[in-house]
Amino acid sequence: MSKQEKADPDEQTSEKLVELAKRRGYFFQSSGAYGGVGGFYTFGPQGASLKGNVEDAWRDRFAVAEGNMEIDAPTIMPEPVFEASGHLETFDDMLVECPECGESHRADHVVEDNTEYEDAESLPIPEVEEVIAEYELVCPSCGTGLAGQAVETFNLMFATNIGPGDSDPGYLRPETAQGIFVEFPRLKEYARNQLPFGVTQIGRAYRNEISPRRSIIRTREFTQAELEYFVDPEEDEPDLESVEDVEVTLYPASEQHSEGGDELETTIGEAVEDGIVGDEWVAYFLGIAKPWYESIGVDMDRFRFRQHLSGERSHYAADCWDAESEIDGNWIELAGFANRTDYDLSKHDEYSDDRFTIFKQYDEPKTVERATVDPDMSYLGPEFGGAAQDVVDALETLAERDRSAFESDVVEIELEGEGGGENEAETHEIPVEKAGFSVDEETIAGEHITPHVIEPSFGVDRVIYTVLHHAYREDEVDGEERTYLALEPEVAPTFVGVFPLQSDDDLESVADEIVSDLRKLGLSATYDDSGNIGRRYRRQDEVGTPFCVTVDYETIENEETTVTVRERDTTDQKRLPVEDLAETLAEIRDGDLEFADL
Structure with missing residues (x-):
């Protein structure tokens, strides 16, 4: 079977991907029967499975492998929590309203999309207003000039009420982190009051975005995977040796400020030694994250860590680096790695009725x-x-x-x-x-100390989009155009597609048994007997299924029971014995065996 790669222009990939995602059940705008709601998306059967696999991979690396706890806190919290955290006062975006059509837009996005400014979010509001006037920027919706329009702050929190009548005000959490921080007095007991310790959480967060856009890249409801790692800033040190050789692409603030500044290719160890990454704990988690992103299918040629400029850092962060991926020529944030210092615990200690410190025992009185x-x-x-x-x-x-x-x-x-x-x-x-x-x-x-917090915070939805975008391929097989997703087996929604060659009771019986054996070993398998075999291959290729198994007449007529196994990316085929098929494919999924070596 001949296979020929055909390049796909990057700027067209997103449009094609969104269409594929809707058609094949990855994601689509929610409430379509009622006209849809901006910023809210439903993950279909394929997308929900992919999302679950990515979350499991994150949990394995950042919770299980690191020995951290996991919790699941409510998504609605009372107002005093966000008074303490600072979100009521500082969790704002810049809004500019069109005087003609009345549409509201993120002012910094209007600037970034139409000027050479890359990080307008870090600019003060008066300067953003000046840039809008200087460049004569217009409303993205109707083209009316925005010069002279006031740029105002808009709080992104979704407000609600807890209880009936004169109920208590509350908010949908804008980050999962606060669910961890407010429970610190109890969580420290589970950690036996010993630092360092980490607490993870995977869950929904909500931000009332001014102008949600680019499908699931910027939404109003999304999933975060966050780790809050509590350390003694004077004594605890990370295991940098374990990540010092990890190669990374860094874009520090100094290079962003410099004319002609560029990304730096280095290692975690060298970045710390040279002072590029000043916080060793942040560097440690960068070193963990990079190979994890690679393992789930993010293209490392389109991946970097960018340091926040001083004006764009969150109110709680002493330093922060973003993991970024390149999509359609633009860099999007996938995760933030911040040193939150003792800001959060000190604030909750001040505002609440509990103690947010840990007793540090001296070696000697x-x-x-x-x-x-x-x-x-x-x-x-x-x-x-x-x-x-x-x-x-x-x-x-x-x-x-x-x-x-x-x-x-x-x-x-x-x-x-x-x-x-x-x-x-x-x-x-x-x-x-x-x-x-x-x-x-x-x-x-001893003495009571307030731990510092190191936070790797991952946006799961953006990771999903990046994995799909970087996996999108178009090629030609036997003269026919083919679209496929080169998803990593670890995260692919379906691992194996099983087909009886034709509608035949004997073939179908064997195919059913194979599906059952595969599922018993924890392999996600789908059965498909609709259409010719070529169409079935194309369907599974398009949703990213790594392998397809075809049960043909050789399977039931020959003395040795074998089936044809086809690999998605190369379209290579091999005949394998049914007896060992499930175990062989499980070894391939676990990385213990290569299909090419069979």
Whole structure:
């Protein structure tokens, strides 16, 4: 069987892929019977299977292989959670509204799509407005000029209510991470209060995107696979030796700022040694992620890690690198690898009624000096009335922060006035003898520390799109054009297609038995007896099935029971004994055997 590759222009691939995805049951816009809803997609039978396989592969690598826990938290959380996390104030995108048709658009996307600016998200709003005016940018929907239109912030959170009547406000989570952070006081117990430890979660997240686009690349409901890894920033170090030789393509901020800056080809070890990746934990997870992406079928010639510019980093991140894939000449974000420091746990510790720290046991007890106050309430009560406790709190805080303030006869403290606010703070002098200040020695066995968080956060839907896009192929077989998906066996929705050559009870009986044997070994198999054998091959090729088994008359007439096994990419065929077929294909799926070596 002759096979000839035929190039497919990259800019056409997405259009063809979306059509294939809809026709073959990978994904399609939801609620089509009611006109569809922008930003919401349904994964069909093939897509749901592919998605499940990718999630299982992620779980195996980032949860099981790393020894991390997994949880499944609710998708709706009460408002105070997002007050603490900062999402209510900072989780915004830039919106510009067309004065003619009224359509709303992401202002940074309008700039990026029509100018040389690649990361307009990192620009301040006044500068985005200037760029729109300077380039005379227009509404993508109707072509009306947008110069002079105000660019405003738009919070992406989906609001809801919890309970009837005067119910409590809540939000659909914009990231799965907060479901992990708010449960930290209990999760640390499951980890026996020992750092480092990791908690993973695969689940839905929701963002009310201004202008969802490009099918499942930018949607309003999507799946995240996130790992929150809790570390002691002073003591815990990653196993860099295990990933130091992993080759990576990096696009650091310094190169993005430089005229003519370019990507760097290096290794994880060299990137850390040269200071390109400053955070060793982030570097470690980059080293894990790169071969994982390759194993599920992402084209490494179209893959890189790009460092966030300072203006585009999330409010919680000290540093962040994105895994990016090239689609139709554009780079899209697949994952973010961030050092979230102690931001999240400190915020929840401040806002909640629980403790978000871990007790760090010393190797040996330490003797430390501790400044304390024991105020004379018989003096403070009459002097300050209802504000006496505020005075005590101020004295305790000052003792911890600045002992020298108690060296004179009086100590000065500040209390907010009745109106509140910094401008109305009042200064009061307290006799030191009434403050009861002292410095005592104390032997302690350890201290409470707030762990730092390293977060690899993966967008599963974008990974699915990338895997399909990078797997899309067109070629010619025996003079006929063929479209196929060169999916990795590990993630392909169906691993084997089984066909009886013709409608014949004996052939069909053998085919049924083969399907049953394959499924018993955990191999996804489909039975197809519709149409000629060539059409059946084409159907399975188009959905990415790696192997097809044909039961023909040689199978039932010859002394040795054999079948024809066809490999998808090369279309090569081999006859294999039925007796060992399931075990042989299982070895191929597990990577222990190559089809070409049979």
